Amino acid sequence: GDGGDAATSSDGTTALKVGVIPIVDVAPIYLGVKQGFFKEEGLEVTLETAQGGAAIVPGVVSGQFQFGFSNTTSLLLASSQGLPLKVVTAGVASTGEADKDFGAVIVKKDSPITTAADLAGKRIAVNTLKNINTTTINKVVRDAGGDPATIKYVELGFPDIAAAVAKGDVDAGQVVEPFLTIATGQGDRQVVSNYAGTDPDLMVGMYFGSQQFLDKNPEVAKKFTAAMTKSLEYASSHGDEARAVLNDYTKIDPAVQKSLVLPKWPGTVDKDSVQVLSDLALKDGLITKQPDLGTLLP
Amino acid sequence: MTVVSLPGRASARPVSLGLLGLAAAVALLELLPRLGIVDSRFLPPFSAMVRSLAEQATTAAFWTATGQTLRGWALGLAIAMAAGIAAGVVVGSVPLLRALTASTIEFLRPIPSVALIPLVVLIYGSEMPSALVLVVYASFWQVLVQVLYGVADVDPVVRDTARSYRFSRRAIVRTVVWPTAMPYVVTGFRLAASVALILEITAELIIGVPGLGRSIGLAQSSGAVAETYALVLVVGVIGVLVNVLARAVEKRALRWHTSVRRDL
Amino acid sequence: MRRVLPALALPVVLIAAWWVASAGSTSFFWPPLRTIVEAFPRTWTADPLVNDVLPSLARLAIGYLAAVVAGVALGVAIGSSRTLRELSEPLLEFLRAVPPPVLVPVIALFAGYTGWTSKIITIALGCVWPVLLNTIEGVRSLDEVLRDTARSYRFGRVATLWHVVLRGASPRIVTGARQALSIGVILMVISELFGADRGLGAAIVQFQRGFAIPQMWTGIILLGLIGVALSGLFRLVEHRTLAWYRGLRQAERGA
Amino acid sequence: MTVILNVDGLAKTYTGHGREVEAIRDLTFQIHKGELVCIVGPSGAGKTTLLRCVAGLLDSSGGEIELDGASVKEPPPGMAVVFQEYGRSLFPWLTVRKNVELPLREKGLGKADRRAKVEAALDAVGLRDSADAHPWQLSGGMQQRVAIARAVAYEPSVLLMDEPFAAVDAQTRADLEDLVRRLWLQLGVTVLFVTHDIDESVYLGQRVLVLSNRPTVVLEDVRIDLPDERDQLGTRSSARFSELRGHVYELIQLAKKGHRPASPPSAG
Amino acid sequence: MTVILNVDGLAKTYTGHGREVEAIRDLTFQIHKGELVCIVGPSGAGKTTLLRCVAGLLDSSGGEIELDGASVKEPPPGMAVVFQEYGRSLFPWLTVRKNVELPLREKGLGKADRRAKVEAALDAVGLRDSADAHPWQLSGGMQQRVAIARAVAYEPSVLLMDEPFAAVDAQTRADLEDLVRRLWLQLGVTVLFVTHDIDESVYLGQRVLVLSNRPTVVLEDVRIDLPDERDQLGTRSSARFSELRGHVYELIQLAKKGHRPASPPSAG
C-alpha cells in the first residue's frame, strides 16, 4: 500500500474512513461524529465496522482506511514486526476498579475457582490467543502466585464464551462488555478483572494511522487527534449519552445497555501501561524484541 | 388420456413435501430449547427467532442489507459461473492443458478464502469488491471441478458421431460437450450458489462489507442471540430459494436427461 | 515421467514469476517469495508439525471420511426415493446455506466447544454437500436399462446397492469427493478459528493476527501443498476404483 | 398344459414430455408352460413395451398380466430378460465373467456351481477367451452374446428375449438358435422371443404372434406345425417351412401397411 | 474407375487395461469410386474396427488407409457413418428432427434447404410422425432409423454403415435396402456396408468382402455379378443369387471354423 491521501473536497472538508470494531469501546468516536466534533475540524468521518484487527490493520496500511481502532497488544505486535503504524490518540482504558471493569474473567456460579491463583492449570476461553487477554490474565495469575504456563487457553468468540463456561467445556472465560453484564446477569461470577489487575490505567485500545499517511498529512492527523480527544472527553463526562449512542451501531439489549460498565476514555495515551503490555508480550513470547514505543506512540 | 392429471400433481407435491420437512425442523428448533435440551440462552426457540425477525423486517436497514447481500452474491456467483464454465470447458477439452494445470489447481483450491482476507482488505478495503473477490475465488473452484468432470463424461460414440460429421471444435463444444456437462454444471451451480452465499456472509461478517453478514456480526458482538439467529434464518431461506431456482432450471434444461425424464 | 513433467511445468513457471515479481517488494503484506521460503523451515519445525499439522490432518481425515460415508449413504437414499428427496431437499438446502462461522457455535452447543468433536463435525458438515449432491444426481442418472437388468434378475437390496447403484454413481461420487477434499482443508482451518489452541489453521490465524506475514504465507503454502498431496492420494484411489470408467470413456478413442 | 402367462386386454400409453403415444391398445393372448413363442411385428409396434410389461418392469395403463396365476407387479422370480439394448444392459464396471456370475450369486448359488455354469454359458456363446475383458472392450455381437450367456447361465423358468441375435453373424446366429432350442427342450423353460427375422421366428417357435402396427393388437397367432426336432438345413428347406415363412411375411407386410384385424383375434 | 479407398496392410491391436487384442492383422483391399461394397465376417472379426479406422476415428497400429489419395488421419469431409451403437450415437438432448438437422447445419446449409432434406429423410425411413420426439422415446428400430436418416440427409460422398438394419423388421429392412440402393444409384455415393445378413450383403453389394476370424485378414473378395437393377422378389429368387449367397454362407462357416487363406488374397 502507498499510505494514500485524504480526499479533500472543494469546500475544504476532508473525507476520512475509520475502521472500528462495533463494541462499547468505540462509543466516543460515534458520539463525536454525532456531536459534530469532527465536522468542526473540517473532517467528514465515515465509520466502517469490521470484526477485528485482522481486517482493520491491513486496511489502514493500504490506505483504505485513514485511521483505525485496535487493541494495544495487536499494535505492539504489528509494530515489532516492522509495520509502520503510529498511534494518534488514546482509545479505551481500564476503569482500574477490580470487579467494576469492562472486562473480566468469569466462571460458573458454583465454580471452585475464586481467585486468580486458582486459574492456574485451568482451561480458559479467550477471544484471541496470544494477545492482550492472555498476557493480562497471565500477569494477574502470576501476581497471585500461580504459574501461568499451566493455563490452557482456548480461543472462542465472545458470544460463545459464556455458553462454553455454562456447558463446562472451559473452566473460565475472559469476556468484555456487554457479555460481562449478560453473563453475570445470568449468574456467572467474576474472578478477576484482568485489565485493572494488570495496570489501573491500562490502555486497552488505541486509534492509529499509517506512518506514511501521517507524514503526508500531518494537518489531518492533528485535526483527527483534536476531534478524537474532544470526543473521548465528552464521552467520559456524558456516560448516558455514550450508552445511548450504542443504539446507533450495536444491538445491545436495552436493559444490558443501562447496566453495563463503561470503560474509561482518557484523552491521552498512558505510556507506562503500554510499556507494561509490551513487557508482558515479550515475556510471554508474543514478540521477540521490544517495539520502539517512541515511534509507535504519539 | 387416463393420466392427464399427472403433471399437475407432480408439481404440487414437492412443495408440500418440502414444507413438511422444514416444518419438522422448525418443530425441533422450537422444542430443543423449550425442553431444556439445549440452553435457550444460547439457542433461542424458533418462535423467538421469528419474533425478532419480524421486528427487524420492519426496518429499512434490514432490507438494504438483504439487497446488498443478494447483489454481491449474485454478481460473484455469475462471475464464478462464467469463469468456471469457460475455464472448465477449455481445460477439460484439451488434455495437455489439463495435465499442465492439474497440480496448480489442486494447490490453489484448498487455500481458504478466509486466509486471503488480509490481502483483499489490503487491496479493496471493506468495500463490496473485497467480498466479491472472496466469493468468486471460493465458488470458482466448485464450478471448475464439476465442469472438468462433466466434460470428461462425454460418450465416446456421441463424440465420434460429431467428429465423423466434421463438426467444428466450437460446434462440438456447443452441441456435445455442453449438454453432457450440463447435469454437472447444474450441480456445480447449486454448490457454488451456497458457497458464494457463505463467503458473501462471511466476508461481510469479518471485513465489515455492508450486508446481512455485517448485521449478523453486529448482533453477535452485541450478545443479541435471537437477532443473530433470525438473520441466519434469512440466509438459510435464501439458500432454499436458490435451490428452488436451480431445480426449475434443471427441469427445463435437462428434460432429456435420465435423472429428470425418469421422475416426471 | 511423461505425467510428472506437465504437472511440474506450470508450477515452476508460476513460482518463477512470483519470485521475480516479488523480489523487490517492500509491501508488508506481500513479502518477497525469498523471505517466505527462508521463513518456511524456521516456521515448520518438528514441534509445529507434530502438534499443529498432524492433529489437524487427523481431524481432517476423520471428518472427511465421515462426510463421504454419510454423503454417499444419504445420497443413495435421497437419490433413490423421490419422496425422500422432496421431503429433505429444502431442509438440506437451508443447512447448506448457513455459513460455517455462524453454524459452528450451534454445533459447539451440542458437540462441545473445545476438543475434537465439534471440529470434526464442522469439517464433515462442510464436506458432505458436494458428496451428497453428486451422489444424489449420480443415483438419479443411473442408466435405466442397467437398473432394469438388476430388477429383472431380482438382485437383493444389498447387491443392487453395491453392484449397481454405487458403481453406477461412482463417477459422480468421485467428483463430489474430489470437491469435498479441498473444502475439507478449508474447513480444517475454519474449525480451528474456534475453540482451538493448536492446529495448522489456528497457527495461520495467529501468524496473521501477530502480523508475522511471511510465516502466514508459509502456512498458506503449506495448505496448498497439503491439497496437492491429498489430491495425489485421491487420484491413486480414483485410478483404481474408476479404471472401468476411464476405459469406457476412452474405449473408442483408440487406446 | 397349464397356462403360465395370461395377457388380457393389455394397453399401454406413454405420456409425458409433451407427447402421448398409444403404444399398445389391446393385447390378449396366453402362453402355456414350456412353450416357445416368437413375437414379430413392425418396428415400433410395441414388442419391447410388451416384454417390459410382462417382465414387471413397466406399469401398463390397462389390462392384466398374470404369470403363474399371480398378477405381475414387479419382476417375478426365475425370470431372465435379454434386453434389446444389450450394450447398456451389461455392467461396465464388471468383467464379462462377473457380469454373468452376478445374477447367479444373487440367486444364492455356491461358488463352484457358479463357476461351472459361467464357464459353460460363456463356452456356449463362444466367449471363453474374453471372460476377463470388460464389456466395452468387446464388439457389438460379443456384448450381445454376453447378455445371452448371462440369461442362459441363470437357468430361468421364463426367458424373455428381445431381438437377442440382432448383432451376431449368420453362423453364430444359427448356433445360438440351436442353443435356445436345446435349452428349451432340456429345461422346459417357457420362452418369449422377439425377433425381426421371419425365418428365425418360424424356425424357433411353436407359435408366432404377429403384431399389428401401433396402436398394437394381435394380428394373428400363427401355429408353427413343424416337428419339434429341427435342424438348420433340413427344417429350413422343408416346404412347410417356406409356406409358413411366406405367410408370416405377408402378415408383416399387411401390418406395415396398417392392416388391422376386423374382430378381436382368437388367442392360442 | 478411380480407386477412392485404398486399405493397405492395415493392422490394429487394441492394448491397455490389461488386455492386448490383435483385432486386425493384415487387411488389404481397394474400393473404387461409386462402388457399393458389403463386408461380412464373424462376430468380433474387426468389422467395426475397420470401419472406424477408415472413418479416421481410430488410429491403426500399422498399414495405410488412403481416401481419395490422401492418407486418413481424421474424419474426411463428405463422409457419413451409421454406428453399430445406434442408440448411443444419437444426441439424447435433441429431438429427432434436430438430430438429423444438426450435421446439415454444421455443413453450412441454409434453413429451408435443411428443412426439406430433413423432412425427406425422415419420410424415407418412416419417421415423419416422430420428428419431435426425443431419441429415448423411440423404439430400438426407430432409433436406428433416425441414425440412418441423419446419414442419408447428409448426402455424403462416402457412406459407412455398420449393421444399420439390425434392429428393424423384415419389411422395413427391405424398404431401407432399396433406399440405400436408390441413393447409391442416384447420387453415386461410395458405400461400405457391414452386415450380418448374408442375403442382404448379396442383394445390396457389387462386391462382398468376407473377413476371416480374428486376427483378421480378407478371406475372399466375392464379386456379385447380379444386374444393377435389383428388386426384392426377382433378384432374391434368381438362381445366381442363391448360388452367391450359398458361397458367402460357406465362407462365413469356414471363417467361423478358423479357416484362413493360405496366401494373401488378391484385392478387387
Ligand SMILES: Nc1ncnc2c1ncn2[C@@H]1O[C@H](COP(=O)(O)OP(=O)(O)OP(=O)(O)O)[C@@H](O)[C@H]1O
Ligand atoms: N419411453 C418412451 N416414451 C414415449 N414413447 C415411447 C417410449 N418407449 C417407447 N415409446 C413408443 O412406444 C412405441 C413402441 O415402442 P417399442 O419399443 O415397444 O417398439 P418395438 O416393437 O420394440 O420396436 P422395435 O422393433 O423397433 O424395437 C413406439 O412408437 C415408441 O415411440
Ligand SMILES: Nc1ncnc2c1ncn2[C@@H]1O[C@H](COP(=O)(O)OP(=O)(O)OP(=O)(O)O)[C@@H](O)[C@H]1O
Ligand atoms: N476398445 C477395445 N478394447 C479392446 N479390445 C477391443 C476394443 N474394441 C474392440 N475390441 C476387440 O477387437 C475385436 C474386433 O472388434 P470389432 O468391434 O471390430 O468386431 P466386429 O467385427 O465389429 O464384431 P461384431 O460383428 O460383433 O460387431 C474384438 O475381439 C474385440 O474384443
Ligand SMILES: [Mg+2]
Ligand atoms: Mg424393441
Ligand SMILES: [Mg+2]
Ligand atoms: Mg461391430
